[in-house]
Amino acid sequence: MRPSRTLLYRLWQASPPLTAVGLVMLAAFAAAAVGVVADARLVTGAPAWLKPAKFAISTAIYSLSLAWMFTCLDGWTRTKRWVGWTTAVVFVAEVAIIAVQAARGVTSHFNVGTVLDGVLFTVMGTGILLAWIASIALMIAAFRHRFADGALGWAIRLGLLITVVGASTGGLMTRPTSAQLEAARIERMTVAGAHTVGAADGGPGLPGTGWSLEHGDLRVPHFLGLHALQFVPLMALLLGGVEAVRRRRLVLVGAASYASLFAILLAQALRGQSVTAPDTVTLVLLAGWLALTTLGAAFTAQGPETLSNRVSVSL
Amino acid sequence: MTPDAVFQVCNPVAVAGWIALMSGLWNRQPVSAAARLGGTVVPLALSGVYLAALAVHLPGAPGGFSSLQGVADFFTNRWLLLAGWVHYLAFDLVVGAWEVRDANERGVPRLLVVPCLVLTFLFGPVGLLCYHGVRLRRARMS
Numbered sequence: 219m220r221p222s223r224t225l226l227y228r229l230w231q232a233s234p235p236l237t238a239v240g241l242v243m244l245a246a247f248a249a250a251a252v253g254v255v256a257d258a259r260l261v262t263g264a265p266a267w268l269k270p271a272k273f274a275i276s277t278a279i280y281s282l283s284l285a286w287m288f289t290c291l292d293g294w295t296r297t298k299r300w301v302g303w304t305t306a307v308v309f310v311a312e313v314a315i316i317a318v319q320a321a322r323g324v325t326s327h328f329n330v331g332t333v334l335d336g337v338l339f340t341v342m343g344t345g346i347l348l349a350w351i352a353s354i355a356l357m358i359a360a361f362r363h364r365f366a367d368g369a370l371g372w373a374i375r376l377g378l379l380i381t382v383v384g385a386s387t388g389g390l391m392t393r394p395t396s397a398q399l400e401a402a403r404i405e406r407m408t409v410a411g412a413h414t415v416g417a418a419d420g421g422p423g424l425p426g427t428g429w430s431l432e433h434g435d436l437r438v439p440h441f442l443g444l445h446a447l448q449f450v451p452l453m454a455l456l457l458g459g460v461e462a463v464r465r466r467r468l469v470l471v472g473a474a475s476y477a478s479l480f481a482i483l484l485a486q487a488l489r490g491q492s493v494t495a496p497d498t499v500t501l502v503l504l505a506g507w508l509a510l511t512t513l514g515a516a517f518t519a520q521g522p523e524t525l526s527n528r529v530s531v532s533l
Numbered sequence: 534m535t536p537d538a539v540f541q542v543c544n545p546v547a548v549a550g551w552i553a554l555m556s557g558l559w560n561r562q563p564v565s566a567a568a569r570l571g572g573t574v575v576p577l578a579l580s581g582v583y584l585a586a587l588a589v590h591l592p593g594a595p596g597g598f599s600s601l602q603g604v605a606d607f608f609t610n611r612w613l614l615l616a617g618w619v620h621y622l623a624f625d626l627v628v629g630a631w632e633v634r635d636a637n638e639r640g641v642p643r644l645l646v647v648p649c650l651v652l653t654f655l656f657g658p659v660g661l662l663c664y665h666g667v668r669l670r671r672a673r674m675s
Contacts (some may be wrong), residue, residue: 505656509663513646515666 232288233298235306236281236517243278246313250320251273259323262420264428270328272315272427277309277445283448284356290365297359301489303354307344315342328392328419331525343392350385357382370454376473377450384480390488391436413437416490424494429494438493439484446476466529467518475511480508536586536615542581543615547622551654554626557633558643565578572630579623586616593601632664641667 219272219382231236253267260266274340284305288298319326357378364370370490392411399416401407414417415434422431429435457465482503483493491497494503550571557568590613596606608614627648636646647668653660 465672501655505652508648509659510662512645512652515668516645516670528605 223266228289229282233261233302233306236285236288236302239306239309240278240281240285241368243281243309243313244272246317247274247278252319253320259321261320261325264423266323268428270313270320273313273316273526277313279448280444281305281309283521285355285380287356287360287447287451289368290367290374291359291363296360296365297355297414300461301356305349308349308352311323311345312342312349318462325419327413328409331408346388350382351381353378353385367454367463369469371455372466373454373473375449376469376477377447380446380450380473380477381444383477384440384446387436387440387443387484391440399429404438415487426458429493431494433492434490435493436487437485438487439480442476442483443480446473446480450476464518468515471511471518473513475507475514478507478510536611539582539586542616542620543579543622544649546575547579547626550626551629551650554613554633555647555650558636558646563570565570569634570627572633576623578624579619579626583616583619583623586619588613590616621657623658625653628657628661629653632660635668636664639668 219344226237229240249505250267250271254265254271257266261269284301289301298428303508316326319335319338320327322334322526324331326342327339329339334497357375358374360378363371382412390414395412398407398412409418413436414421414430415436417430417433421433423435424431424519427441429438450473454465454469455470460468482500485503486493486496486500489499518525542578552571553567553575554571557565557571559566590610594607594610594613596609597603598607608617613649632646632649632653634643636643649664651660652663663667
């Protein structure tokens with residue numbers, strides 16, 4: 219059997235709903251990508267089908283990552299079944315609503331323009347809250363589980379922890395902005411919430427992601443935070459050849475570094491600053507982050523005997 | 534020729550020097566041709582610019598070096614301000630070249646040296662401190 223089929227089989231064994239949704243979303247991504255090319259309509263300045271494409275690929279990667287994590291967690295059958303089904307059902311509803319709204323040529327998130335728009339936005343918000351709670355449940359299971367591979371176990375736990383925190387930045391976007399609240403005094407509110415900080419959504423953005431070139435964009439830390447789930451375990455896998463204790467320490471440094479970068483980018487977005495135009499405060503923070511990460515990695519690169527000796531001496 | 538125009542030329546030359554220098558990490562000879570370009574040729578060229586700027590504009594310059602206010606007055610001349618900047622560019626590269634050479638000799642992992650080079654490029658002394666930290670650990674290990 220080819221390796222890819224073996225992996226797919228293992229993912230399916232671990233969670234049929236997540237694996238199925240992962241594959242369906244890959245197909246949905248391909249379809250939405252065709253839509254980006256074929257449908258010239260713009261929604262808030264970006265191709266109408268760009269957002270369904272982004273959410274399809276994002277949910278595909280997320281679902282398959284969760285299924286892979288399930289393969290590392292022996293037991294926990296009921297937790298995995300609940301987390302798998304909840305996440306899968308929510309993602310299908312989420313991407314379906316985003317696709318329907320894209321087909322209608324309107325925004326999906328933050329749209330309270332008509333009763334239908336408002337109801338769909340509320341369903342999306344409630345659904346994603348459920349998926350978030352499911353990810354917390356999985357994280358708790360991971361923290362309680364005894365992993366055969368200790369370093370990978372810590373990577374999964376901390377990756378999930380950063381993802382749970384990173385996902386919660388979505389909540390910062392759904393609050394109506396002060397400008398929207400001000401406007402609502404005069405006329406009915408049609409847009410509640412925004413991902414841009416310091417201006418209305420829809421200004422010029424980076425190609426592909428659409429992240430604002432002129433203002434803060436909460437989607438930057440949201441993206442980085444969400445993907446800790448893949449990045450931190452991947453780092454542990456890439457460090458597979460490193461001696462076990464050192465590998466675990468490197469995973470801890472890597473996770474701390476990733477969390478710090480997330481915090482720096484979140485602070486930058488909240489200050490209304492574009493990710494492409496860092497000011498001196500952000501630059502100094504990034505320089506400190508780079509130096510501490512490098513030194514952290516350098517100082518972890520040490521055999522276990524030497525370090526345990528040093529600890530006992532210093533104690 | 535204005536100091537601003539010279540500045541616009543020197544900056545990309547220095548960046549090209551840094552890229553050449555960094556590539557030296559992937560060629561484990563103590564000093565590869567690329568590292569020599571970034572660590573010697575470019576700094577020497579920048580030093581030439583510095584020398585020329587000083588030779589023409591230092592005589593009769595305001596201020597001096599005995600007080601901070603004197604230094605501030607000195608740099609009110611834009612040619613001397615340019616010279617100061619080119620001084621940074623040239624010497625940061627020399628420090629970076631030493632880091633590459635030293636790292637190659639000691640077999641310091643590239644992944645640890647690259648951030649030090651980036652920091653040396655952006656914040657000179659911070660990168661030097663960072664590299665010495667990395668080097669300290671490597672020295673204890675061997």
